[in-house]
Amino acid sequence: xxxxxxxxxxxxxxxxxxxxxxxxxxxxxxxxxxxxxxxxxxxxxxxxxxxxxxxxxxxxxxxxxxxxxxxxxxxxxxxxxxxxxxxxxxxxxxxxxxxxxxxxxxxxxxxxxxxxxxxxxxxxxxxxxxxxxxxxxxxxxxxxxxxxxxxxxxxxxxxxxxxxxxxxxxxxxxxxxxxxxxxxxxxxxxxxxxxxxxxxxxxxxxxxxxxxxxxxxxxxxxxxxxxxxxxxxxxxxxxxxxxxxxxxxxxxxxxxxxxxxxxxxxxxxxxxxxxxxxxxxxxxxxxxxxxxxxxxxxxxxxxxxxxxxxxxxxxxxxxxxxxxxxxxxxxxxxxxxxxxxxxxxxxxxxxxxxxxxxxxxxxxxxxxxxxxxxxxxxxxxxxxxxxxxxxxxxxxxxxxxxxxxxxxxxxxxxxxxxxxxxxxxxxxxxxxxxxxxxxxxxxxxxxxxxxxxxxxxxxxxxxxx
Amino acid sequence: xxxxxxxxxxxxxxxxxxxxxxxxxxxxxxxxxxxxxxxxxxxxxxxxxxxxxxxxxxxxxxxxxxxxxxxxxxxxxxxxxxxxxxxxxxxxxxxxxxxxxxxxxxxxxxxxxxxxxxxxxxxxxxxxxxxxxxxxxxxxxxxxxxxxxxxxxxxxxxxxxxxxxxxxxxxxxxxxxxxxxxxxxxxxxxxxxxxxxxxxxxxxxxxxxxxxxxxxxxxxxxxxxxxxxxxxxxxxxxxxxxxxxxxxxxxxxxxxxxxxxxxxxxxxxxxxxxxxxxxxxxxxxxxxxxxxxxxxxxxxxxxxxxxxxxxxxxxxxxxxxxxxxxxxxxxxxxxxxxxxxxxxxxxxxx
Numbered sequence: 001x002x003x004x005x006x007x008x009x010x011x012x013x014x015x016x017x018x019x020x021x022x023x024x025x026x027x028x029x030x031x032x033x034x035x036x037x038x039x040x041x042x043x044x045x046x047x048x049x050x051x052x053x054x055x056x057x058x059x060x061x062x063x064x065x066x067x068x069x070x071x072x073x074x075x076x077x078x079x080x081x082x083x084x085x086x087x088x089x090x091x092x093x094x095x096x097x098x099x100x101x102x103x104x105x106x107x108x109x110x111x112x113x114x115x116x117x118x119x120x121x122x123x124x125x126x127x128x129x130x131x132x133x134x135x136x137x138x139x140x141x142x143x144x145x146x147x148x149x150x151x152x153x154x155x156x157x158x159x160x161x162x163x164x165x166x167x168x169x170x171x172x173x174x175x176x177x178x179x180x181x182x183x184x185x186x187x188x189x190x191x192x193x194x195x196x197x198x199x200x201x202x203x204x205x206x207x208x209x210x211x212x213x214x215x216x217x218x219x220x221x222x223x224x225x226x227x228x229x230x231x232x233x234x235x236x237x238x239x240x241x242x243x244x245x246x247x248x249x250x251x252x253x254x255x256x257x258x259x260x261x262x263x264x265x266x267x268x269x270x271x272x273x274x275x276x277x278x279x280x281x282x283x284x285x286x287x288x289x290x291x292x293x294x295x296x297x298x299x300x301x302x303x304x305x306x307x308x309x310x311x312x313x314x315x316x317x318x319x320x321x322x323x324x325x326x327x328x329x330x331x332x333x334x335x336x337x338x339x340x341x342x343x344x345x346x347x348x349x350x351x352x353x354x355x356x357x358x359x360x361x362x363x364x365x366x367x368x369x370x371x372x373x374x375x376x377x378x379x380x381x382x383x384x385x386x387x388x389x390x391x392x393x394x395x396x397x398x399x400x401x402x403x404x405x406x407x408x409x410x411x412x413x414x415x416x417x418x419x420x421x422x423x424x425x426x427x428x429x430x431x432x433x434x435x436x437x438x439x440x441x442x443x444x445x446x447x448x449x450x451x452x453x454x455x456x457x458x459x460x461x462x463x464x465x
Numbered sequence: 466x467x468x469x470x471x472x473x474x475x476x477x478x479x480x481x482x483x484x485x486x487x488x489x490x491x492x493x494x495x496x497x498x499x500x501x502x503x504x505x506x507x508x509x510x511x512x513x514x515x516x517x518x519x520x521x522x523x524x525x526x527x528x529x530x531x532x533x534x535x536x537x538x539x540x541x542x543x544x545x546x547x548x549x550x551x552x553x554x555x556x557x558x559x560x561x562x563x564x565x566x567x568x569x570x571x572x573x574x575x576x577x578x579x580x581x582x583x584x585x586x587x588x589x590x591x592x593x594x595x596x597x598x599x600x601x602x603x604x605x606x607x608x609x610x611x612x613x614x615x616x617x618x619x620x621x622x623x624x625x626x627x628x629x630x631x632x633x634x635x636x637x638x639x640x641x642x643x644x645x646x647x648x649x650x651x652x653x654x655x656x657x658x659x660x661x662x663x664x665x666x667x668x669x670x671x672x673x674x675x676x677x678x679x680x681x682x683x684x685x686x687x688x689x690x691x692x693x694x695x696x697x698x699x700x701x702x703x704x705x706x707x708x709x710x711x712x713x714x715x716x717x718x719x720x721x722x723x724x725x726x727x728x729x730x731x732x733x734x735x736x737x738x739x740x741x742x743x744x745x746x747x748x749x750x751x752x753x754x755x756x757x758x759x760x761x762x763x764x765x766x767x768x769x770x771x772x773x774x775x776x777x778x779x780x781x782x783x784x785x786x787x788x789x790x791x792x793x794x795x796x797x798x799x800x801x802x803x804x805x806x807x808x809x810x811x812x813x814x815x
Contacts, residue, residue, distance in 0.1 A: 132474030
């Protein structure tokens with residue numbers, strides 16, 4: 001068993017991508033490193049085990065990335081999705097950091113592959129991990145073991161004792177036994193609070209009970225709350241999060257990628273009263289998939305239904321759950337538990353509003369509606385060819401954006417603006433510094449990797465002084 | 466597999482995933498095809514976010530190995546013998562012991578005087594122990610039958626997984642190279658997972674040693690036949706003759722390869738393995754190991770009085786190997802090659 005009683009140079013709290021990036025980087029500077037992971041070994045890696053790529057800036061084509069993706073392109077995309085709610089300085093550090101991070105990851109045993117089929121055409125912007133995020137985490141843990149980093153699983157850190165902006169020690173429960181752990185400096189990389197439904201209820205009320213948590217059930221935000229309670233500066237709107245619309249039949253936690261549905265641009269989406277509520281064809285899916293979680297979350301009962309006909313069936317990646325099929329709209333309504341007349345009326349009105357156009361699933365086409373509200377501005381085709389198909393949708397929360405404020409060295413800031421002496425943060429717990437709202441694929445891993453590396457570098461320096 | 470198809474993170478590991486993605490639903494023939502396309506590198510198990518203890522408890526290598534074991538029984542010819550795959554380890558070991566006993570008894574009764582007589586490895590020495598006609602006749606008959614049964618197995622598999630002609634040279638060449646390099650036994654290029662999350666090329670190298678060793682031994686047998694029937698040179702041959710050189714190199718390769726594969730298997734993490742397949746695996750590996758070991762021993766001791774017994778042993782093991790051929794794990798080579806051929810044919814050209 002890992003010895004938790006000795007004094008380590010660096011204590012890393014969390015076991016995902018940001019945590020391991022910090023731990024490995026710190027260890028490579030010569031520091032002794034202890035990693036405390038809440039999950040058991042089988043579920044180690046936090047949300048990173050469900051990820052699959054990292055958005056990386058690059059100036060020329062690489063083995064796994066096509067074309068180029070400059071700082072300006074990256075910054076523009078980020079500005080676009082966050083609506084300007086970002087810290088430009090920290091964002092640009094992240095963006096620049098991604099140019100070297102892919103190479104660094106490969107040096108730690110990570111493998112990349114050519115971009116996957118059916119994945120939102122990201123081969124220019126995103127580097128894909130061979131085998132996905134769990135394979136990446138396996139590589140990191142193997143490297144950590146080789147480097148002599150100590151890892152304790154089943155160890156949840158409950159609190160950090162902050163005195164005058166310096167962490168004295170950490171109180172944890174390891175394998176059910178309370179322990180106090182001491183280290184010269186600390187990296188918190190323990191994720192958001194998305195798996196803490198009680199906490200979500202503070203902002204969302206009863207609606208939170210209908211949220212599905214796509215990732216790890218261990219992200220309870222225990223340390224986040226502990227730090228905020230001790231006067232650490234908060235960042236980010238507590239209601240903001242990365243949320244997508246997923247199959248309502250998904251398990252409450254840890255369903256990961258297989259519950260997602262990419263069918264919305266080729267469907268109409270209705271709420272529990274069978275009414276449409278948002279333009280399903282507003283923009284190409286990679287630019288819109290991350291808004292639908294919130295849209296569904298804000299509907300009554302937090303449920304919605306994607307309705308399409310057989311023309312659209314093969315245009316998107318299937319979820320692991322079977323499509324619900326029927327030979328008439330009425331029958332489909334019945335199977336979905338919707339009012340038959342209401343759904344028939346919605347489909348009839350939608351069909352009547354569809355304008356002629358040349359359908360093209362791959363680009364912004366000219367198939368749109370006229371005279372209804374909300375409109376569907378692209379990919380609008382009449383729903384008339386049985387079998388008719390429906391999928392139930394729920395908000396799927398990936399991670400929350402409320403976090404701790406950090407500076408450019410990943411150092412945690414107190415509410416009075418003073419930096420903590422020996423406390424650093426990386427990953428979801430500080431992603432809100434850069435992501436004020438919205439999301440784009442692979443930015444979470446980018447922030448975690450770059451700030452994990454910075455936190456590792458800084459704690460390494462700290463240990464030497 | 467529906468889960469795999471909506472995840473696709475493992476796409477880069479091997480040919481199974483892209484082949485899976487070409488289908489939205491799976492017939493039993495599709496499943497046979499995918500199961501035999503899988504080389505059991507287990508990369509997808511360790512990378513899988515849904516592997517047990519996740520509630521989806523996805524264990525693709527184990528599922529495919531189980532299916533694969535079922536296909537061996539399903540496509541066997543004649544169908545009557547499907548049961549032999551039920552307890553394959555028992556069957557193969559019984560057959561091996563019986564074959565050894567049979568050859569020993571025959572040698573003892575036909576040429577009792579020759580079996581323990583010390584003699585030098587002069588031409589014709591082997592036939593003094595086992596009559597030429599018996600040796601060649603039995604070998605030709607068992608080999609011929611095995612080829613027929615394997616060909617029928619191939620036909621059954623090919624028909625069930627979709628049939629159709631394979632005319633394109635490109636596909637044939639691609640499949641041929643996939644078989645010879647075990648390209649798919651590499652988890653995308655860096656090896657298999659044996660004990661845990663770490664990758665290793667050991668299994669692939671061991672299989673190469675065994676496979677090419679086997680091929681060299683086969684080549685040795687063919688050149689020996691050529692020497693004897695065309696050139697009129699009678700075995701045993703001198704140490705530096707082609708058949709002996711090929712056989713020695715091949716035997717060593719098989720010895721190292723089979724020992725390596727057994728070692729990998731013994732140490733392997735049992736979680737992604739299918740129990741149903743293990744007895745098949747060990748049985749064939751043990752047979753090949755014994756064949757190589759007795760062959761090499763025969764070469765070393767052929768100038769001693771042990772030669773007769775060792776020759777009988779070696780021939781006994783070899784006989785059992787060819788008798789069991791269509792009913793042992795050896796068939797995986799046929800079905801996997803067929804699956805690779807189908808894969809090469811259906812893969813979109815780039």
